[in-house]
Amino acid sequence: MNFFQVTDAALVWTGGGEYLRIEPWGADSVRVRAAMMHEPDGPDYALLQCPVPEDVRIEIAEDGSSASLANGELVVRAEAEYALNGASGYEEYRCRLSFRNADGTVLFEEIPHGGSLNLKARRYEGHIGGDHRITVSFSAPRDEHLYGMGEYQQDVLDLKGSTFELAHRNSQASVPFVVSSAGYGFLWNNPAIGRATFARNSTQWAAESARQIDYWVTAGKPAAIMARYADATGHAPRMPEWGLGFWQCKLRYWNQEQLLNVAREFKRRGIPLDLIVIDFFHWPHMGDFRFEEEFWPDPKAMCDELHDMGVKVMVSVWPQVSLESENYVEMRGRNLLVGTDRGEDIGMMFEGASQFYDATNPDARAYVWGKCRENYADYGVDAYWLDEAEPEYGTYDFENYRYRIGPCQQVANIYPLEYNRGFYEGLVADGREGDIVNLTRCAWAGSQRYGALVWSGDVGSTFADLKAQITCAIHMGMAGIPWFTTDMGGFHDGDINAEEYRELFLRWAQFSCFLPVMRNHGDRSGIQSDGTMKEQVCATDGSRRAQSGVENEPWSMGEDVERVLVKFIKLREVMRPYTRELFASAHDEGQPLVRALFYEFPDDPAVADVADEYMFGPDLLVAPVVELGARSRAVMLPGDKSVQWTDLRDGNVYTGGQTVTVEAELDTVPVFARNGRDHGLAGML
16 A cells, blocks of 8 residues: 655655654755644745756655655655554554665664554653644664764863753753764754653654644765755855954943043054844833933944044844833833733843743844844944843743744744844845844854854853863854854853862953954953952943943953963964854854864774864864963874874974873963975964
8 A cells, every 4th residue: 555655856754643744954954844734834944945866866765665755865764554453453553764875874763663562752742632742763873972062161062971951041042953074964953842861772852832744864974064054044244354253342341431442452452353242221211212311321432433543343233122122112012022921021130121032023123123223232242242142031831922923932943043033134235245144142053144243151160161162162163053152261250360260261362263253242340450349330320230340352451361362362363264164164064163173083993082173264273271380281183194283382293193291381272284395384372
């Protein structure tokens, strides 16, 4: 009995109330959707429409017992079952999928149905009056190595054996795309709250609430996988030239003259500066989306002076709308805010009660961008820092919130994509295409196409946190988000007077020099040069108060720190041609800038789980120092004896396939050039 058919270049199977659709989705790739009691449908979420390759082949066995869809390097085989279940006495309709290379090698497959166990690879658990809790289970190679999934604050590189909450939090960006050393990439194209588990005995993807199963698979080597993924979910834009240098920020420049004086001092000292950031509470109330006149009396003159110095301007935008905001009544009246299913509809209590605007609502996106165009862009502001992009609920009670496109539990993870989309599309409409960077605290699959530069959130100021940022950068790149940065020195309360913190700051600065964007930020503590502690700035009427961290400029921690930091800022300038090439590769081919060693050396098993080194592009191996007091470190050099690695500090040359111990004084970091490709950095470190 045949329950297979071919519809619009897709292989379709039906049975037992389930509709299963397998279709080519770009070269060497397929999209799989399945639903219970209805045909699979949209939306496409992370995926873009992809043309059907000409060489796709679909074959169905004469007896209907099996079928296959071949698309380049990927073949999907479907095995149908139609039998009487002896235990229950009713007919069973099942269709088991396996994913293979073109040569027939199994990459992974759905779990067996299990005989007496009566297991189901695709499990639907109904919500009363609603949709389903969905779990999909696969058998995957026990010895595979996995990378991607976005940003989780841990120093684990090989994700095999790990489990992940599919949800966003401050410093956690859940991007459900994973790359396997077995030769496949897998996107869980579902923005629901859920969980992914990569155990030895099975891989499971679960959604707490969903209308259907939806995932995308591709096959190939890592570079080919990333290229196919970019084609399917969107390519990052071209990074503008001002993204290649040094960015300065602190918590927070609280008035116009203070900000200008900092930029002037950069110029007086001859320190390169591409961009300066105006952080939060430059507004009267959350959700006003404008400068407060008392402290920022002439934003246009400020932007003009900064532009004359060659410095771009970025302002912080938060998605919170305070109940006291001048826009709150209108936004609530027009249903532009996130709602709740029960209780008070307050999303956050930071500096007063507020709600988040609903970025999934196109009217809300247009409203917020309209305010920002009028109150920022028209004055000359160049870029936007989209903070709290998760969004950061005071209580992550996901099942209680509701967006325009559905209940939070079912669609929550798409919020940061839509938040970035609103600003990106607004800037494009205003003629800014090719000059867009959205600094954002969160991302989901596809966010890269909207100019998302993800920073790792409010992380701690410890060496353990620094070490975790290395794997965060690698995994974010492997999840298809090539633009990544961190708060140099960590965010939380680094004491600028403590020698231990100054050492951490310099080690972090060295690491940041070899990230896509080199950016200084943090909530510093300690005693400033004028003898004061953190500033408490309030309005003249005494109605509001906002904290401002202590000094955070290159010269704020003394001459020794300034000398080393400026050295790396200037090194960043020398690297511009190389960094420009890496950003072009990210735009054109979906390639990450920060790469684990395995990415360039996929056939070297010794580097599959090296978590404290990385490649900055194809040519530079960076080995950050991640221990307090360390003045040397061991460095694994990948490849074989045909690969040569040159230490850019002393010119010593080593062959691949060995571990060497090298000196690493506080003013330097081990960086090795692959086969002599030093990009002008020899002797500068």
